[in-house]
Amino acid sequence: MIGAGDGGLPTLRIRKRVTLTDQLYGQILEQIVSGALKEGEKLPSEHQICDAFAVSRPVVREALRKLRDDGLIEARRGVGSFVRRRPPQGLIQFAPADSVAGLMRAIEARMTVEKATARYAAIRAGAEQIDRIEAALIALEASMRARAPSRDADFAFHLAVAEASGNEAFVTMLNATRESTERAIEVAQSITRGGSQARIERVMREHRQIFDAIAGRDADAAGLAMAYHLLQARQRITDHAREE
Amino acid sequence: MIGAGDGGLPTLRIRKRVTLTDQLYGQILEQIVSGALKEGEKLPSEHQICDAFAVSRPVVREALRKLRDDGLIEARRGVGSFVRRRPPQGLIQFAPADSVAGLMRAIEARMTVEKATARYAAIRAGAEQIDRIEAALIALEASMRARAPSRDADFAFHLAVAEASGNEAFVTMLNATRESTERAIEVAQSITRGGSQARIERVMREHRQIFDAIAGRDADAAGLAMAYHLLQARQRITDHAREE
Amino acid sequence: MIGAGDGGLPTLRIRKRVTLTDQLYGQILEQIVSGALKEGEKLPSEHQICDAFAVSRPVVREALRKLRDDGLIEARRGVGSFVRRRPPQGLIQFAPADSVAGLMRAIEARMTVEKATARYAAIRAGAEQIDRIEAALIALEASMRARAPSRDADFAFHLAVAEASGNEAFVTMLNATRESTERAIEVAQSITRGGSQARIERVMREHRQIFDAIAGRDADAAGLAMAYHLLQARQRITDHAREE
């Protein structure tokens, strides 16, 4: 069932055409990561960016909005945009820079969808489905303890929760954005791998909390633990300072 | 962009294999709609259903859970399950009975996803995107006034909101469940078409409220209006008594 | 239990000192309702308002923000604030103008709190508590049919839902804002009373939906129906055009 769209055939993994917005996002991101644009530094004006990249105003505005939503730049009214935060090297080392905007969007969408899957799983999961979530969790924890976190175990954990939600439409949705999700997991894990032992333990703890809440049949706690985990993942990916 | 999965090729519309659970759901549903099982009547026991349909206990349990979640039957602890509500004829006239469980699941998933798209659209939509949502709304309203509600205009409205959310992953997700969604729209519209003028006006009002909240930049109101509209759609589909 | 704070004695109803912000809000509101400031008209600048009312800049900003949040004015970046909507006469006829900002805030807070009480009531209410909610609903409906909607029946309905939530802290919270809530109910009812039959039926329908969802044990639907009802109440209070 996994890997096929709703009523569709299994899909080939062809890399999606990248929008101009996401290309521009990627180029600005690269300059922030490399330090060509430093924290606190002012970005060129919208007008200057239009000219330099030969793109239209709406494209520039959307790219800046996405950088802002991701916490990388901030706007000061009537003054311009400034670099707020320098993400870790890993962010563009493990994913093409022009894929990062899409990858961050996938995490945002998953915060909505997986909060719901975790809630429903706490209410509806059968004993066998709980077991499958736990098995994925144990595999993930083993790989993390060995400092070789498994992308497949991580995705399997999230998919097992979705399958336990009793609503296949959620599974279809997660699979439809699987490519971005797997890439997001790879980036996050690559950054975690290089991080402290404390960080690895935090990530393990976050997954364990999701499972405990589902197994304990606490829907509010399960939804919250899932959304919090994805929020943390988003911050680990973008925030250099947190990369202890 | 629409119609293709994330990183995939446009998908053929092949009808998905129907699970045993959804087949069983469909058969019980048919008996409720036909009146073979009357409102208030007790269903056969889980054990009897296992035997009659030659399916396993977990299949029976899941089918009953879905019927319960959809408000069609209710469980009385230690006694059994009873028919709670008789849905309108249109429900199985305009969709195969074994597709109804999936169609209801798609609406549930959309309540989660589209609440988020409406919220984000209220915050992020550009002027051009607001115009596109309004254009779809006007086309939908015109078709409804002519008592020939347009499925495509309805889907276009919801998709325009998703596109205005500034997050393509949501668009990908809605497209991935497009088949079920379009069928749900068809069923709801067929029932609305046969309903009172008051009902048609209520449905128009619901869409108008979503648009007003997005255009008015009120994220809370937009998310709420969208979720409420889908909740009402779900009830119109299943509740005979409301079919005024 | 009702009427007493958490751990406190029953409180005297003394009218709270009105903040400068809410006084300023009330004065601008009066001019919008009277038509001295017309729909679409530009408000004086922040600076001019500071001078005219002899208040500080933060007071002006907060008053304008509240008017904006309530949908009465809108800001156009770099241009100023404009009247967006003219509320019905009833809004300042049945409540002191300087109490309206607080009354709107109480509704906003109740959207959060009562969404939760309705959800928990659907999960936890005992049979007796369901009966009490229904009794309050029937009394409210009778008063509405007689075109003399009862404030006490309305408040009793909302309080019965809170009591069925199984969490007394919510009851304490609703009672702590009882004065504003009762005034908001009075204003809404006075406007409803003067409205069309269709409007009265819509308000009855909203309450009925909340009850049905709680009695049907559907937590998502119950929370949604409650939040939607309060959103509608807020709009009925402020939106002249909707006052059919």
Add this chain to the structure above:
Amino acid sequence: MIGAGDGGLPTLRIRKRVTLTDQLYGQILEQIVSGALKEGEKLPSEHQICDAFAVSRPVVREALRKLRDDGLIEARRGVGSFVRRRPPQGLIQFAPADSVAGLMRAIEARMTVEKATARYAAIRAGAEQIDRIEAALIALEASMRARAPSRDADFAFHLAVAEASGNEAFVTMLNATRESTERAIEVAQSITRGGSQARIERVMREHRQIFDAIAGRDADAAGLAMAYHLLQARQRITDHAREE
């Protein structure tokens, strides 16, 4: 303003009459904490509890439901209730056992209310209000580093967030449940004080995340960080195993 109900006089702190339900909850809790009832052990039947405590069936049911909602016992259908988790000694050492049910309810209600205050604060807080939240945070952190966590600094932090929400009704609501909240903070801090350095750092980190999200104007992250913090507080209070 703080300490007074909406439109009321400052309230005396008189200890509220304890309901039979909460007294029964407290007595069962004491037996779980003392080990008289061990983890995994079966509780007496509802009938036996009715007789032993001379209370009615509804009182027993509500007490058991609250214990279940708080994760202390679990029901196995058709078998009975079993002790699920033994809370730390501190829970009844620092608060009367018959106040614990109310204290847990206050945390649950705050999860709803403070998620909203954190969201609105991220959207609406002025610079001065952000400063006040940060000042409370710094005072709280200083007290925690000195291993003497300050109850007043903790409450002040949460109140400063509510005041920054731009909605006084939320402040009124928090003050109305202040007694329970302060007691919950005392219990949580007493347990934290006796815990590991890692635990103290986690609690500090949770507060810091709430502040960062508000200061960064990220409403979703702020609401989530606040709800997560209160969820963790609830678990720290009740879960012996987590008391590292």
